[in-house]
Ligand SMILES: [Zn+2]
């Protein structure tokens with residue numbers, strides 16, 4: 299099912315800017331035709347060997363399905379699994395997403411590393427890889443270059459297909475965080491260490507029940523809850539703000555992902571730490587960030603501005619699965635309001 303993923307609509311190609319400013323006297327103006335940067339995505343199809351990289355991911359799923367038949371479930375293992383689910387989900391939502399991708403708050407260098415370690419324990423690759431792709435998603439949401447749009451591609455692709463495709467081994471540059479060598483090393487060489495360490499800890503605390511019910515099953519549940527943001531949250535739910543993508547506020551995804559399901563709010567105003575804008579939009583990740591702020595482990599927590607909250611609202615705000623044709627033209631930067 300190789301679709302023309304490497305092809306781009308004509309609108310993305312020949313953008314040429316010609317200066318119309320009045321020339322200075324006696325000076326022939328340069329015809330300014332800037333070189334467009336090479337587009338990094340979509341990537342061309344990869345060989346079979348690149349697909350082998352998906353084996354650990356698929357193996358984890360097989361193990362999570364098979365091993366529960368042989369290992370008893372215990373209350374201890376369930377409790378640990380829940381605790382580590384919350385901790386690692388925050389590692390993705392509060393750390394990889396809101397901190398590394400959107401810089402929604404500030405922290406110290408040592409705590410930044412601790413946060414990155416917790417994010418790595420979710421086994422969704424490193425913070426630079428994850429956040430780099432996520433910024434790219436915002437820049438090209440539901441357009442041809444979006445790595446995981448269910449609108450441009452399929453629901454399967456947006457949920458998990460892009461992860462196992464082998465096409466996204468490299469990630470767009472993250473210049474602001476690449477300057478920290480400890481992050482580069484963690485991201486490049488030791489991405490699996492926090493996850494494996496957590497598996498060992500589960501064994502020490504709850505024996506094989508801990509490994510299977512807390513670690514294996516918890517990790518797979520964590521994968522698919524997180525992936526819902528890429529798939530379901532661009533398909534199901536309500537649209538409060540008229541963003542140029544198909545993002546939706548999806549309450550059930552918000553529960554599973556500790557607040558990330560308020561995805562239309564987030565696409566509307568991307569750089570704030572808060573995604574549940576109304577009091578009833580439960581946003582556990584935001585509450586944890588505020589708690590960390592109270593003990594001064596993080597600071598400068600960015601809130602949505604009055605202007606952003608009062609922006610044009612879709613009327614009526616109602617459930618919709620209607621799909622608007624994606625707009626095939628590049629858009630602005632990854633953070634801040636779309637306005
Ligand atoms: Zn999105």
Ligand SMILES: [Zn+2]
Pocket residue numbers: 395399400432436564568
């Ligand atoms: Zn985002």
